[in-house]
Amino acid sequence: MLVLMLNGILLIPLMRRLHLMPTTTRFQDLRAGQRAHLLLGLTISQTCWWTTIVVGFINSSP
16 A cells, blocks of 8 residues: 555656646657656556456455
């Protein structure tokens, strides 16, 4: 859970910069570092949530 919270905190500056961009900005219009940051954040987030779901299912089995 700590990893997920730190991931969210590290995404705040990027999300602020993205919020300032025009609404027509596409993913490929972002700089390579911004795209990498978004994809890394997505990967960490998905890994944490799916791990939580799997652990929950494993622990709920009789």
